[in-house]
Amino acid sequence: MTERLDSFAQLLVPALLVVAVGVAASLASRSNEIHFLNALVAVAMVVAIYVFVGNSGVLSFGQISFVAVGAFAAGVLTVPSALKGSVLPGLFPVLRDHTIGNVTSLLLAAAVGGIFAFLVGMPLMRLSGLAAGIATFAVLEITHNLLREWTKIGPGATTLSLVPETTGPLQATVGVLVVLLVAFVYGRSRLGRMLRATREDPAAAQAAGIDVHRQRLWAFTLSGALAGFAGGLLVHMLGSITTEQVYLELTFVTLAMLVVGGVTSLWGAVVGALAVSGLDSFLGKAEQGVNVGFTLDVPTGTRLVVVGALMALVLILRPSGITGGRELRLPRRRAA
C-alpha cells in the first residue's frame, strides 16, 4: 500500500512543484515572468537528459543537440510565412513555403529530435564510459557546425527571430507536465527497469537476456524526442534564438542541474533544475545589483563561476547529488 502511495507521490510531488512554478509565473510581473518560464523549460530539458543519462548510467554531452534541432525545426516552421521569404531567403522551398501552428510545431520538434537521436544512437549506443562521452560531444559539435553554416535549413550564424512567443505560463506548465509524465511512465515500464538493470550491472543484465544496445537506443531516442520537444518550448519562449544559445554553455548548465540534483532519479532532475535555475536567476539579478537587506552587487559572470563551482563540489563531495539520487519517499511511521 505505501509502495503504491510512494509511486503516486513520485509523480505527484514533482508535478505539483511544476504547477506551483507555473502559477508563480502567471502571477509575476512581466519582467520576472521570464525567470519562472526559464526554470520550467530547464526542468523539461533536464528531465529529457535524465531519461537517457540517469536510467542508462552512460554519460552524454550530446542531448542539447536534440534541443537545438527541435528548437530550430519549431522556430523555422512557425515564422509567419509572409515574412519568411525575406528574413530566411536561403531556405529549401519546402521549409520556406510552409508554416505550421504552435502545437504542431512542438510535436514536430519532438519527432525531429527523436528521429535524429535514433539515427545517431544506432551506432553510438555501442559505446559506454569515456568513449560515449567523447562521441556524444562530437555529435554536439557536428550539430552546431551544421546548424551554424547550412543556411538551407535555418538562419545559419544569424539570429532566428520573429518566432511566435507562445510559451507563456500555461504552455510551459502543460509542456513540462507532459515531459514529466512520459519520463515517469517510461521509468516504471518494463523497458525502463531493464535499462536500469544494465546500469547497475551490465554483465548480469546481459546474462538475464537483456539486449543492452537495444535498451539504450530506446532511451536515447525517447530522450531525444523529449529534448526536441523542450527545444520547441524554448524557442517559443525566447522568440529569437542563435545556435550559440543551444551549444556548450547550455550543455554545461543542464548537466550541472542534473548532477547537482542527483543523476539517477527523476526527483533529482526536477529538484536540480529548479534549484540551479533559481540560483542562476538570483545571481543574474545580483550582477545588476539586488537588494537583500543590503545591496548585493557582484561582478558580471559570477553566475557561471558559482554554478561551475557548485557542480564541481557536488561531483567531488557528494556524487549522488542533493537528493542522493533516490526517488522521493513519503515519511512513514515506524512499525510498532
Add this chain to the structure above:
Amino acid sequence: MSAGLVAAVDAQTLVDAVGLGAVFALMAVGIGLVFGVLRLVNFAYGQLVMAGAYTLAFTSGWPVGARLLMCLGVVLVLTMALERAVFRPLRSASPAVMLVTTFAIAFLLQAIARIVDLRDGTIGEAAASVGGLRQAVTIAGVDVRKVTLVAIAVAAVSLGLLALMLARTTLGLHMRAAAADFQTARLLGVRANVVIAFAVFLSGVLAAIVAVILTIQAPLVTPGFALKETIVVLVGVVVGGIDRLWTATLGGFAIGFATGVINGALPTEHTVFLPSAVFALVVLVLIFRPGGLFAPGRTAVVERV
C-alpha cells in the same frame, strides 16, 4: 579538386602546418601523460594554457625572463592545485565522472577569467611578443615567422627529453609501469602520489610552453583562449589512441598538421563544414577502431557493448 589542393599546398603552408602540428603535439602529450596515470581526460587543459596566456598579457611590460617565469609559476600552481583539490579526490571515480568534473572546472576557470578580464571594462587583453619572435625570416624564399621555427624546435626538444626521461630514469620507468597497470605497479612499490604528481607537473610545464607559443602566434587573449585548440587536440588524441603516449602525440600532431594544410590550401567557403567531417571521423574511429588509428590491435580502455 585534389589536383587543385596539391597545387595550393606550397612550402609556406607546409611549414605553418608543421608548426601547428608541433604545438598540438605538445598539448596532446600534456593530456596523454595525465590520462596515462589517472585515466582522466583533462577537459580543463586549455584553461591552464589560458591562465598562462593571461599571465603573459598582464605582464607585457616586464622583462622577458620574468614574464616566462611568472607564466610557468602561475600555470604550475594552478595545475598542482587542480591535482590536489580535484584529481586526487576523484581517483576512484569512473572515467565519465572525471570527464564531467573537468568539464565543470573548465567552465569555472573560464568564468573566473572573464571576471578578471572585465575589470577594465573590455574583454580580451593583448600580450606582447616574447623577444622578436613574431617577426618573419626568409629561408629559401619562404617567409617563416620565427615563432613557427621556435615551436617546432621546442616541441622536438621537449618530446626528446620526455622520451629520454621515460626510457632512462627510475621515475620514468615508474610512470610507464603506472600507465600500463596502476594497481600492480602500486603493489610492486611504485609510489602512486609521486608518480601522479610528477605526471601532472609535467603536463603543467607543457601547458606553460604552449601558452607562450600561442600568445606569440595570436596575441589577443580572451577567456575562450585555447578552448578550440583543446577540443581539436582531444579529438586528435582519441583518434590517434589515448591509451599510449606516442599514439596520442602522433594523433595530436596529425590533426594539427591536417588542419593547417586544409585551412591553408582551401578557401574559407570550402572549410566551413570541416569540423563536422573531423568529428564524424572521431565517431567512426571510436566505433571501428576503439584503440585509436595508430594503435596496434585492440585495447581495452574504450568500452563497448
